[in-house]
Amino acid sequence: MPPKENKSTGSQEGQISQTTKISTDALDDSGGQISETTKISTDALDDSGGQISETTKISTDSGGQISKTTKISKTTKISKTTKISTDPLDDLEAQISKTCCIYPLIPSEDRSCCIYAVPETLIEINGKKAYQPRVVSIGPYHRSQPQVMAMEKHKVEVLSLLLHRKKFGLDKLLSITRPLVAEARKCYSKEMNLESITDHNDRFLKMIVVDGCFLIELFRKADKQKLFEFNDPLATMAWAVPYIYGDLLLLQNQIPFFVLERLFETSKMPGESNAPLSLLALRFFNKVMQRPNQVIESFTFSRNQTVPFHLLDLVRSSLLSPHLEPSKKNEGNTQTCRLIHCISKLRRAGIKLELREADSFLDVKFRKGKLGNRVIQMPNITMDYHMKSFLVNCLAFEQLHNSRSKQFTVYANFLDCLVNTAKDVDYLCDQNIIENYFGKDGDVVLFINKMGKDLAFDDDQFYLSQLFKDVDECYRNKCYVQVASFMRRYFNTPWSFLSALAALFLLVLTFLQTFYTINP
Structure with a gap:
């Protein structure tokens, strides 16, 4: 009996193919075995965009028993590609309009941005470790990194003790700081990081309050003879203090100085020292920079000097001097x-x-x-x-x-x-x-x-x-170089000087001997 094949195709939201194959595997007189296999595959997509395939197998043995096996498989494949252009040339007019709105003829010195994400070119030269904190994150750029998470709990504990000492709630402190949020956000150059932590619950506001109060309390503690008391929440993190000095002077690890000043004035206690925040901060960093105390104590910001943008700018400015300005x-x-x-x-x-x-x-x-x-x-x-x-x-x-x-x-x-x-x-x-x-x-x-x-x-x-x-x-100057070379060769050390002096003395004696020999 010759093989028989029947193929039919149809479509319903796709293509359906059916193949029937009947084969005789034995002689007719011996009641041979007949098998029939029907395979139906559906390439149509269902409502979810999935692919459905069905396979039916019918087997008939010599005893007349028929068995049928049906296998249905579904594969769901969803593919969505959205292409977003990052080339400013694709929408040049909108880019120009946006830039004009952000910088409407404002002089560069008046712009608020001062806490920058370090570009890759500088990171390639000096390495990532030069710009990333080791133990404490200040501001939005590094707060999700694992190495700084241990300090986050301690910062909240420090804030809690400050509120308890000041005897007012968190809501009051947030309301005092809230007017600074818009200006503070302008200080950061990388807005994508800020958007990830800024939502309807004012997480950005809470971040600058927690970080700012931590810094202020740290400076106050450092101004005392003993850095941490026995029950201080930072006592268990005393090992991290050497790293904190470096972390607080990273460009990407800053909050605006005007936020710190507002929190400092708000959290002052009656009878507290009248030392300004800038002086407390410089005393803190001087524990590792080791400059003379009189230099630190005499440092103040006069009306002719600019207010620092952040702690890095504060310490940097304290090392500048007007007489170091370029000569005219x-x-x-x-x-x-x-x-x-x-x-x-x-x-x-x-x-x-x-x-x-x-x-x-x-x-x-x-x-x-x-x-x-x-x-x-x-x-x-x-x-x-x-x-x-x-x-x-x-x-x-x-x-x-x-x-x-x-x-x-x-x-x-x-x-x-x-x-x-x-x-x-x-x-x-x-x-x-x-x-x-x-x-x-x-x-x-x-x-x-x-x-x-x-x-x-x-x-x-x-x-x-x-x-x-x-x-x-x-x-x-060739003349000066020759003289310098001679002086370096013969008068650089006491031994070379003595050798040159002895040679000169012998030269004089030889001259006198020759002179008196000719003129006895």
């Missing part, structure tokens, strides 16, 4: 020297470096001595984890915020010029200009060269322009 001697001079040679080459040219006392390590001077000495005078700077984090984040802030001076940027460029090898760092350490807590001199070289990479600043922000010009002129 070379105004109109189109050529500005931005590069000088490394320490090894400067020393061969007779230019030395020495330690000088100053309130800020930014206060670098160049001195020309009466005897032809040329000396770069530099204040001491400590190279450790805290200073590394502070410098890197100050540079990021200056690069992103144009209304602030670029003194840290210029200083980083200056260090990058001076230091090329471990010998340069070793010389600075010998002169007590650098205190190296990194370990190896090579680590300091690597950090300084990374820190000084791809920095941008204008000529009118170059406060060391005169120093660079004077150093470069001395280096290019």
Whole structure:
């Protein structure tokens, strides 16, 4: 009996195919086995967009028994693709209109944004760890990271104790701070993070209140002789204090300073010290920066000075000085020297470096001595984890915020010029200009060269322009370089001086002997 095939197709919201195959597997006279298989597959989509397939198998054996097996399978596959363009050119008119609404001819120094998300270009140079907190998150950028979650509970406990001491509820504190929310949100450059924590329950408001009260209470505790009492909620986190110093000076880990001031004034107790918040904060950070107390105590913000944007800007501003502003001697001079040679080459040219006392390590001077000495005078700077984090984040802030001076940027460029090898760092350490807590001199070289990479600043922000010009002129003065080379070779050490003196003495004796031999 020949095989028989029957194929039919139809459609109902799709395509249905049916195949029937009958085969004879034995001889007719022996009552052979007959099997029939019917397979129905439905490619139609149901209401949910699923795919349904049905398979029916009918078997008939030689005894006339018929068995039928039906298998129905359903596969649901939902595919939805939405393409959102991020290219500003696709809707250029709307982008221009939006920008004009955000910045309606407002001078750059009046714009509120001051807490920036560090761009990837800077992260690639210095690494993520330079900009991420280790134990405590302040503000919205890092609050969901696992390493800071342990401190969140302690921040709430600190707030609870403050409210208990002040004897008013959380609602009152929130209502006092609420008018600042709109301005505070403008301070952040990365709005997508803020939207994820801002909802109808005022979570952003609660965040700045919790974080701000934590900072204020921390500064108050640090102003006492004993940092934590026995029952203090932060007593169990005393091990984290060294890391907190660094975390609170990260650019991405800030809240606006005007929020801190409002919370500070609101939470003051009768009889509390009249010291301003800025002074309490500087005293706190001075425990690791180790500056003279009189420098900290004398620091105040006069009417001519700008109010800090946040804690990083506060500490940074305390190291600036009006006399460090760019010199006006070379105004109109189109050529500005931005590069000088490394320490090894400067020393061969007779230019030395020495330690000088100053309130800020930014206060670098160049001195020309009466005897032809040329000396770069530099204040001491400590190279450790805290200073590394502070410098890197100050540079990021200056690069992103144009209304602030670029003194840290210029200083980083200056260090990058001076230091090329471990010998340069070793010389600075010998002169007590650098205190190296990194370990190896090579680590300091690597950090300084990374820190000084791809920095941008204008000529009118170059406060060391005169120093660079004077150093470069001395280096290019061939007469001075020859004299310096001679002095370095023969008078650099007492032994070389004695050797030169002995040679001169023998030369004089030889001359006298020859003279009296000719003229007895």
